[in-house]
Amino acid sequence: KAGVTQTPRYLIKTRGQQVTLSCSPISGHRSVSWYQQTPGQGLQFLFEYFSETQRNKGNFPGRFSGRQFSNSRSEMNVSTLELGDSALYLCASSPPGASEKLFFGSGTQLSVL
Amino acid sequence: GESVGLHLPTLSVQEGDNSIINCAYSNSASDYFIWYKQESGKGPQFIIDIRSNMDKRQGQRVTVLLNKTVKHLSLQIAATQPGDSAVYFCAEKTDKLIFGTGTRLQVFP
Numbered sequence: 001k002a003g004v005t006q007t008p009r010y011l012i013k014t015r016g017q018q019v020t021l022s023c024s025p026i027s028g029h030r031s032v033s034w035y036q037q038t039p040g041q042g043l044q045f046l047f048e049y050f051s052e053t054q055r056n057k058g059n060f061p062g063r064f065s066g067r068q069f070s071n072s073r074s075e076m077n078v079s080t081l082e083l084g085d086s087a088l089y090l091c092a093s094s095p096p097g098a099s100e101k102l103f104f105g106s107g108t109q110l111s112v113l
Numbered sequence: 114g115e116s117v118g119l120h121l122p123t124l125s126v127q128e129g130d131n132s133i134i135n136c137a138y139s140n141s142a143s144d145y146f147i148w149y150k151q152e153s154g155k156g157p158q159f160i161i162d163i164r165s166n167m168d169k170r171q172g173q174r175v176t177v178l179l180n181k182t183v184k185h186l187s188l189q190i191a192a193t194q195p196g197d198s199a200v201y202f203c204a205e206k207t208d209k210l211i212f213g214t215g216t217r218l219q220v221f222p
Contacts, residue, residue: 043157
């Protein structure tokens with residue numbers, strides 16, 4: 001079974017721009033979660049989607065948004081990028097009945113200049 | 114954002130020795146705990162989990178201990194190998210998973 005796939009792997013943007021990251025979960029997984037990882041703050045929860053609905057949300061500003069499609073694929077969007085948004089963005093999917101067991105992708109490394 | 118155990122210490126062990134990685138969690142209502150391993154350039158990988166009604170769980174070469182009285186979690190790795198070198202995260206679950214900032218394990222020959 002293919003793992004969680006995130007694209008692109010690396011991304012360089014400038015302040016003020018917006019960015020969209022993509023995540024394809026493991027086949028059969030309907031729950032997708034997003035995390036931001038930085039050296040200073042570790043893994044910070046962004047949001048979780050299940051069956052196209054946002055089920056949970058972390059403490060991030062409204063510039064961070066996401067969505068999930070009917071095939072469980074998910075995207076997250078960050079608008080008006082700031083330097084502090086530079087981070088590794090990780091997507092994880094969970095199998096049915098075990099939403100706490102996260103299977104992570106390799107992440108998208110976003111650099112904001 | 115929220116976080117468990119805000120420091121990123123480094124643990125250096127000799128190959129073949131046992132490793133113990135510690136984690137303090139914050140929420141006494143957390144009912145589920147997981148350890149993840151993250152190698153360079155990869156996403157975190159599930160190692161072992163434990164529910165709050167247990168105090169010990171064993172896997173292959175790994176053991177997780179849970180002390181709810183002091184809100185402490187530990188991961189023990191037996192006969193540590195070079196391939197165990199990575200950053201290890203504990204995570205606690207209430208309505209969502211909250212991760213610690215991790216511990217870097219370095220294994221030297």
